[in-house]
Amino acid sequence: MERSGVNVRARSGYCDVRGSDLLAGKVEGKTLEAIAASPQAGSVPLSLRAPYFYAAPDVARVNLAAEIPGDAINFEKEKGEFHSDVNVLGIAYREDGSVGARFSDTVKLDVPKKEAKEYAKGTFPYQNTFEIAPGKYTLKVVLSAGGESYAKYEMPLVIEPYNGKQFQLSSVALSDKLTPVSELAASLDAALLDEKPPLVVKGSNNGQAMDFKVTPSPTNHFSRDDKVALYVEVYEPALLAKIDDTRVGIVYNVVDRKTNQQVYRSPTMLVNAFAQAGNPVIPVGTLLPLDKIQAGDYRLEVTARDSAGNASPVRTTDFVLN
Structure with missing residues (x-):
């Protein structure tokens, strides 16, 4: 099957799929x-x-x-x-x-x-x-x-609205739990059967390419010694074209919530390497440089841009660093 922008998931065999509202009427x-x-x-x-x-x-x-x-x-x-x-x-x-x-x-x-x-x-x-x-x-x-x-x-x-034809950015998830997909074959299969695809991003471990499952933090409370990643999805309709050289990137700021002062600004991170041909969704994950940030209460601000001049709204999330 060939169709741009569509993810196809297949099952081998029959399996009961859990409902989304198991307690309804009980x-x-x-x-x-x-x-x-x-x-x-x-x-x-x-x-x-x-x-x-x-x-x-x-x-x-x-x-x-x-x-x-x-x-x-x-x-x-x-x-x-x-x-x-x-x-x-x-x-x-x-x-x-x-x-x-x-x-x-x-x-x-x-x-x-x-x-x-x-x-x-x-x-x-x-x-x-x-x-x-x-x-x-x-x-x-x-x-x-x-x-x-x-x-x-x-x-x-x-x-926020999204019509599938506009340049857009998801909300922001932070995670201190990144697990290689190769270690989660059974649980990932179960999640797909439940129609609940996990958040997966391309990465590397010891120089070897590897996909990671990102588990969002329920607290956004971290230690400076933790490895914490931000995860967003960029939606770039230009990627649906068979031949496209649009460059896409994100940039983020870390702002002290008490003083409203910026304490860190990232360089622009090109994210085309995370993209798949014919798919407008770009899953992006990158580790935050917590060693450059002191303990405190912060707001993370993320923006996406492309070389065609499109810019997303600013997406934010708060976090605490101990």
Whole structure:
């Protein structure tokens, strides 16, 4: 099959595909809906980020990343292990109060008894994706931790328009978890079956070309010793042409949020090497020079440009460096 700008995914054999709203109509789902509608805050702290990337014209895919403390999970003993069903609900409300998108899920968590204390010292991470049309929303996410405890998060979600013919830039994801794709064959296949393609970028390891899966951070809190990458997608319609010599690049600034002063500006980074022939989507990943930045609270500003004179809006995300 030959068609520009289209990614084809194939399956070998039959497999059940998980739905995107598993708790719809169930008691657990209705309970979470009531919590989402309530003005009461959650009893468990929840960290959450929701960067988005365009899946098609006027369709964005939100890559939600969240986490709660491991000791917030309430376990029940089952057959020598600790078990918990963690239920999750996310609803994006339009300005008129109608629902623009929703998802719900149950994560079945089993922890061996001897590992329970160590698990409580860490965090419970959660990732999901959902598709949504451009617009202004309020995103509410509720996560039940078992028993009567729950976590709740509310944030504005603004998806900019994209018609497939304009030069555009996605939102910004930051990640301190970059995993070689070669180590994730089984999980990547499962993600594709669920119609939830991961964020993958070209890179290298010890001079050898290698693809990496990028897992967005739910907190954007990092140490100066961490390897942290920014991930964006540039949408360049000129790449649909069979012969095209348009150069595409990104540049980013790091701004101190307290003083509003720029503390670092990157050189222009040409990103054509990340592109695939006939595909207008350019996945871009690059490591941030944290060794050149002092501890503090920052705002990252990213812009894309091409040699035809097109420039994207500035996309921003905040992060904390310890």
